[in-house]
Amino acid sequence: xxxxxxxxxxxxxxxxxxxxxxxxxxxxxxxxxxxxxxxxxxxxxxxxxxxxxxxxxxxxxxxxxxxxxxxxxxxxxxxxxxxxxxxxxxxxxxxxxxxxxxxxxxxxxxxxxxxxxxxxxxxxxxxxxxxxxxxxxxxxxxxxxxxxxxxxxxxxxxxxxxxxxxxxxxxxxxxxxxxxxxxxxxxxxxxxxxxxxxxxxxxxxxxxxxxxxxxxxxxxxxxxxxxxxxxxxxxxxxxxxxxxxxxxxxxxxxxxxxxxxxxxxxxxxxxxxxxxxxxxxxxxxxxxxxxxxxxxxxxxxxxxxxxxxxxxxxxxxxxx
Numbered sequence: 001x002x003x004x005x006x007x008x009x010x011x012x013x014x015x016x017x018x019x020x021x022x023x024x025x026x027x028x029x030x031x032x033x034x035x036x037x038x039x040x041x042x043x044x045x046x047x048x049x050x051x052x053x054x055x056x057x058x059x060x061x062x063x064x065x066x067x068x069x070x071x072x073x074x075x076x077x078x079x080x081x082x083x084x085x086x087x088x089x090x091x092x093x094x095x096x097x098x099x100x101x102x103x104x105x106x107x108x109x110x111x112x113x114x115x116x117x118x119x120x121x122x123x124x125x126x127x128x129x130x131x132x133x134x135x136x137x138x139x140x141x142x143x144x145x146x147x148x149x150x151x152x153x154x155x156x157x158x159x160x161x162x163x164x165x166x167x168x169x170x171x172x173x174x175x176x177x178x179x180x181x182x183x184x185x186x187x188x189x190x191x192x193x194x195x196x197x198x199x200x201x202x203x204x205x206x207x208x209x210x211x212x213x214x215x216x217x218x219x220x221x222x223x224x225x226x227x228x229x230x231x232x233x234x235x236x237x238x239x240x241x242x243x244x245x246x247x248x249x250x251x252x253x254x255x256x257x258x259x260x261x262x263x264x265x266x267x268x269x270x271x272x273x274x275x276x277x278x279x280x281x282x283x284x285x286x287x288x289x290x291x292x293x294x295x296x297x298x299x300x301x302x303x304x305x306x307x308x309x310x311x312x313x314x315x316x317x318x319x320x
Contacts, residue, residue, distance in 0.1 A: 011046045014048075014099065015048055015100070016115070017089065017093055017104075019052050019106065035049070041116040054079050055081050078317070094180045104168050128197040131203055132202045132205070167190060185308050
């Protein structure tokens, strides 16, 4: 894809991407807020705003159609089905043709006021500008768990991991080109940015509360995100399974040998020890089930990549 700016003369194009799912109360205010920011603070640039809707069922699509009819700069991509919290934004970014792409959520937890700051850093030569949450108005327990998770993954991963980065940021067209060439059917943008992103600048911000509606995150979606990053960027799970299995096997062999010797020496008086044996079987069995489940997570990750299904199937577009 090519941008519409001629080198050295025409104005540079900023493409703004807003993924959404059941955000009927937020899409119109978001479009108005971004329009105001761009016209007031970034009037020297050309720009467009694209909503990619992940098969909403609450009237969001009808609202987006209305907005697109009255704003020529606002565009929409409608997914045929819900393709998940990672595929849809990643696919949307790959469809943008601007000199840079700004991606932010539709719930106003990513402040639109950060866009001019991102652009200013981009103009200094940075190819990626990441929004980093330093403080948040979310549930303090949830934030504590997120912080522990980020630190754990960072220590276990061979690839640098960016703490409290959700994907909110600016991406130069050169990095968007990298995303297109990856052809990854299960993309994890945060890990890709950490692994392949160059000339990166981190900009801190405070995450606000959701403006309207309810969060779509639940235990399953959070677990899915955690396991995707864990199985994509760490080997430690499999290494622990191997080491623990080896140690437990050696320990079990030694215990069996000691028990056999003692049983021979004190055949009549040595207790049968059924309770210790039962406990040992339960411990070993539970460990086996845990590591089989962990291995299954890696297999699921590999299986999704081997099937190589498309990121998204579109139902339609508006204003493209």
